[in-house]
Amino acid sequence: MTMSKNKNNKSISLSDIVSRNIKNRRFKDYFTNGITSIFSFLCVLILALVIGYVLIEGSPYLTANFISTNYAQSSVTLKTDSEFVLDENRDYSDLMRYEDTVYSDKWGIGIKTKKDNDQNDIYYISEISVNSPFNDEIIRADDKSIFQITPDFYINYITVKTSDGMYITVFGNDEGGAEAIVSTLEQGIAIQDSDFKTLGGGIRSSLITTVILILFTIIFSLPLGVGGAIYLAYYAKNTRLTRILRSLVDMSSGIPSIIFGLVGAAIFIPIMSSMTGAVGGNVITGSLTLTLILLPTIVKTVEESIKSINPSLIQGSLALGASNFQTIFKIIIPNSLDGILNAAILSIGRAIGESAALVFAMGTLITAAPSLTSSNTSLAVHIWYILSGEHPAYGQACAISIMILCVVLVLSIISKVIPILLNKRKTKGVKQNVKPIQK
Amino acid sequence: MLNLFKNKKKENNTSLNNEMISNDKLPYSKEYTNEQVMFEVKDFNFYYDKKSKLALKDINLEIFKNKVTAFIGPSGCGKSTLLRCFDRMNELIQDSSYDGQILYKNKEIHSFNTIELRSKVGMVFQQPNPFPMSIYNNVAYGPKCQGLKDKKELDKIVLNSLKDVGLYDEVSDRLNISGSSLSGGQQQRLCIARCIAMSPDVILMDEPTSALDPIATQKIEELIKKLKEKYTIIIVTHNMQQAARISDYTAFFMLGELVEFNKTEEFFARPKNKKSEDYITGKFS
Known part of the structure; x- marks a missing residue:
């Protein structure tokens, strides 16, 4: 019996197997096609639902009053x-x-x-x-x-x-x-x-604080990050030390931000209060903490963009007798501008969205008058604050979320547009006032 | 990022010494006075990767003023390495080292500051590498870096440099367009203009025509013939015909050693070394 079956199996040719399996295989193809498309649709749907909820809930609250008044009522x-x-x-x-x-x-x-x-x-x-x-x-x-x-x-x-x-x-x-x-x-x-x-309940002070926070974060983090990236990409030799340094930078971008918040609160706040006498967190300690969080990303982004510069440009500059300093400022920085701007946009996005670290490092007290030395809230921390009370104000939180989402949207559009503009400038010619030389 | 020579072939240390002619005392050296010797290479060795790879071995060579010297040889023979030693560009490569001497105008090149040396010894690269800035700023880059700010003087330098390379008539009305928007041959001439804007003594050319079409190549070759009246030129080339056409002296390298160095007519007509003869006649490449 088994022998005969075996013999039967042997006699089946490849074309028979193909025709027998083809239905099954095609069904599997359709199935995977369908299921993956449903999954991707679900992902988009969830995102759309979240944004839709925020828009519908928040838009009635997003009024001029809401933006222009302070949170605390005064009577x-x-x-x-x-x-x-x-x-x-x-x-x-x-x-x-x-x-x-x-x-x-x-x-x-x-x-x-x-x-x-x-x-x-x-x-x-x-x-x-x-x-x-x-x-x-x-x-x-x-x-x-x-x-x-x-x-x-x-x-x-x-x-x-x-x-x-x-x-x-x-x-x-x-x-x-x-x-x-x-x-x-x-x-x-x-x-x-x-x-x-x-009126009260508004976000004026948080909005102002967020702008100040972004400014200080960029002032602190961009020069540091760009400098570090130039060192790693241009000066640093490929030794064990720099390899360790580089992987440390990579690793620290994965550290949860709340740990940075803890460090910021434990280190920056005492230093600041000993220097200025300010009690508790403030915008400066907040932006220093954000700088800690952002540095690895900035260094990485800018380093990648410096490394993508054609090395023959740098050699060409050096071969013309330019110093390292001149090469950095005339060749490296202008040609990695897209990376630097991207890093700046990333910093802005992070400064707007970060809440966990800032709860510790900047404080949660919503004040009427934003100042550099007292506790303030950014928009994200403001959301955290109004949701954490006994009566969570979901509508107002959604209204703030709309503002944050809009900023993030604008930033991502800018980050897409910048490379296009820079490329245009590179290939089409540099707008500079160079008059034709008289013969 | 500057380790361009990482994929260098492992050097084979089979000695060619027994077949070499001694070039310690070249017969034609007497034709030149000391002032006419631009570079003098003495017992020069060059290593990559912490002395594990010997790229140049016992090089002795003289480069004469206002002459075109061509370096030829198969790939990986060290001719580009030697060229880059003249303006110390090799020092950008990590873990490279050297011993021996290269004298520039009878002074050891390492006694110069790199900025000072490179402003006197210009370099043109294999791939045209104009900076992504205007043509004017490309040519004015070197003088500006040296601290020249006078607009009139800069204009004069840019004008003369562009005229010298024959680019002025082609781009005179659009000096503010980006240098990278020119054609390949124009870009390479722009790079030469950028180089001579520094009014160097020596121009090093690392296969300047290998990325160009025949017509652009011809233009560059004519330019080189014209430029040697003012400058000393050292050119690395893969193209033996090119070396024969434009050079006054030819140095043939193989496996990091200088096999033969002679006047170009002599070298191609009566090679003294068997290896040179084989290379010229195409028995190996």
Whole structure:
């Protein structure tokens, strides 16, 4: 039986096997084709979902107010002097009388409506007449100083004293809006108590801090990185020491950034505080830590781009009697400009996106006034902060994410465009003001 | 990155000494006074890779002023290595070393600063290597690096150099276009112009025409004949006909040794060495 089967098998020719297997093999081909295309589609889909979620959730929050206001609210309590009584005959003819503003003719102010970061109506004093008591007779309750109210402050509540000794309070979030506030004000002869607040919840300080952080990171990391790359690519001989150095540089690009944050917090913050007396992390320690994180990448990028320069250019320069210094500045740096710019773009992207290291090295306190010596947050740390509380503000986090995504998108477009522009310059000719020489 | 000679063939140390003629006292040396000897190579050895590879062995040679000296020989014979020793470009190669002497105008070349030496001994490379900058800046590169800032003087140097290499008429109206946008032959002449802008004493040429077409080659050869009135030229070439056409002296190298050095007519008409004869007649290459 087995013998005969064997004999049967032997008699089957290759063409028979091909025709028998062809269906099976083609099915496997279609299968792998289909499954891999589904996987790649899934990858793109997940990415699209993430970006879509961020865009849909964040876009309502991404308003001019959100960008231009500070995170912390500040409030001020204002009142009139205890002897103050409003006289009726003040001249408020300098008010502009806009249509969208409700005016109080008794107090000489205009009240307007705007939206806060959560899309609620808020009311603020948009116009104050020269003769209005709000101009020079309203004082702060705490230190009795005159306070000039600005449109940044919205009305939380106002309590007025009427002519018959009653007190009426109107809240900013009462129904009735600006008209209700004005009608309450009209009944009063003095302001017993009031509370004005700034919006808060915005990202102004974090945005400014991020820009400062990027600037300092580039100032610290680019010269260091380019210098190191020039040494490794141009001066360093191929010895065991430089090979070890190079592989160390390679390795350190894989170290998790939180470890760098730890090192930054443990080393840079004490040094900074001993030098400037600043307590805790600040923008400088943050950018120094980012420099640590970025250096390996910058060195690698720039070194690769220096190595891709045709060595005959460098030899040609040296053979003309140029010094190493001149060769570096006239040949090497101009010809590795794309690498250097790429490294700069990488640094910017990393400085915007890095959060873990900066939580330690720069701090998490969102301050109103960004300064070089106090704790500040970058946009990414701002996201971390508003999500880490009891009431995570997902919408606002998404709004910040949109901004970060936009910057990253722009940066990646720039990094694609730069090589094209540089190549054009190389091949088409250098725009320089060289006039033809007279014969 | 500068280790261009890494793939050098392992040198075979079979001695050619017994077949060599002694070139210690060349008969024609007496024709030249001391001032007319540009380079004098004395018992020169050159090694790659920490003395493990002997690239040049006991070279004794004189280069005469305002003459074209051609170095010929099969690949890997050390002719380019010797050429690069004259302007100390070999020192860029890691782990290379030498012993013996090369005298430039009766002074040991290592007593010069490389910047000083290379400004007097120019070099033209095998591949045209114009800098990716304008033609004007290419030619003005050397003088600018030496610290010449006067615009008029620079203009004069650029103008004369471009005229000397016959490039001026071709590019006079577009001196601000990139040097790399020229044709191969023009690029090589630009590199020669860049070299003579430094007004060197010697121009070293490392197979300057091997990357060029016949017409561009012919132009360069005519240029070399013209340039020897002003400059001393040493040219490495694979092309024996070229050596015969343009050179006054020919040095034949093999396996790192100088086999024969003689006046070009003498060398090609009556080679004194069997190896030279074989090489000229194409019995081996």
